[in-house]
Amino acid sequence: MKNYHVKARLQWESFEFEGNEYPLTHLRAHEVIYKGEKDTYKFIVTYGLHCFAKDDQEHSIPLRYSDSRESRQINLERYHASKKLRSIIENLDTEGKVLYETDKEKCFNIEMMNSLNKKIEPYKICFHFFKENRVLRIHVTSAFFERRNKQISNKSYSLFKIAMDTKKRPRSKGIPKEACNS
Template sequence: MKKYQVDSIQVWDDLEHAGTRYAMGHLSCHAVMFKGEKLSPEFVVTYGLHCFTDDNSEYAIAFAYPDGRHERRVCLERYEASKKLRGLLEKLDQGALIHQTRDERFFTMKMLNSATGKLELYKICLAFFHEHRLLRMHVTSAFFARRGEGVDFPVNRKGFNIFKIAMQTRSKPKGLCPKEVRNRHKK
C-alpha cells in the first residue's frame, strides 16, 4: 500500500471479537482521481472511526475500537456498509451532489442495508481540505439515516459536484480541517 504524508490513520488494524475476525483493509488510505472535462482532481482519502462504530446501535458489539482521540463500540451494520464506501466515493464524478450544512458536507443515496434487508438512505459525511500540497477527503461518518433531512423531509440545499468542491478546496487556506481528521493510533 502506498504511504501518504497525511496526519490521519492510514491503516485501520483488523479486529477480533468472539472468535470472529473483522478485516479493516477496506478503510485504508487511498487516492481517487475524478476525470472531468476541464479538471481532473485527485484526492487522498482517509476514513474516520464513525464509519464503522456507533455506541447506541442495536448492532453494536462489545468491542470498543480506539482512534487515538476516543473509542466507540463497533457497529456491525456500519461495518458491513463501510465495505462499499470506497466504491461509492470513486463514483462521485458521475453526477452525485454533495450538500453543505453549517457543520458538514454530505451526500446521500439509497443502499441495501445488510442488517435489515431493506433499501435505506445511506448518508456519507465528508471533510475536504489541503494537506501538504494534497487535496484531501476525509470520511468523518457514514450511516443509515433513519430521521432528519432526506428522510423526514427532502434535502433543501443546493448541491455541488466534486469538481466544484475541488476548486473550492484548492482556494482554501492550507491546514484548515475539522478536529476529527486528526485521528492517530496511540504509540
C-alpha cells in the same frame, strides 16, 4: 500500502468478535482521481472511526475501538456498510450526484441495500474536503443508514465545484480536527 504524509490514520487494524475476525483493510487510505471537463483532481482519501463505530445502537457490540481522539463501540451494521464506501467515493463524480452542506461538512445520500436487514435504505456519508501540505484531501468522517428523516439542506454542490474550491484554498486554512485521528 503507499505511505501518504497526512495526519489522519492511514489504516485500521482488524478486530475479533465471538471468534470471527473482521478486517478493516477496505478503510485504508487511497488515492482517487476525478476527471472533469476543465481539470483533473487527485485526492487522498482517509476514513474515520464513525464509519464503523457508534455507541448504544441496535447493532453495536460490546467491543470498543479507539483512535487518538475517542473510543466507541463497534457497530456491525456500520461495519458491513463501510465495505462499500471506497467504491462509492471512487464514483462520486458520476453524473447527477450532488453533495449538500451542513454546518460543518459536506454530505451525500444514496439508496443502498442494508446487508443486515436486506432492505434498501438511505445511506448518509459525511466528508471534509481540505488541503493538507498541498495535497487535496477527503476525510470521510461518518457513514450510516439515515433513519431520522432529517431535512436535507437546499444548498447543494457538484463534486467538481467542491474540488475546484478546495484546490484554490490556501494551505493555512487548517485541517479539520476529525481528520487528525492517527
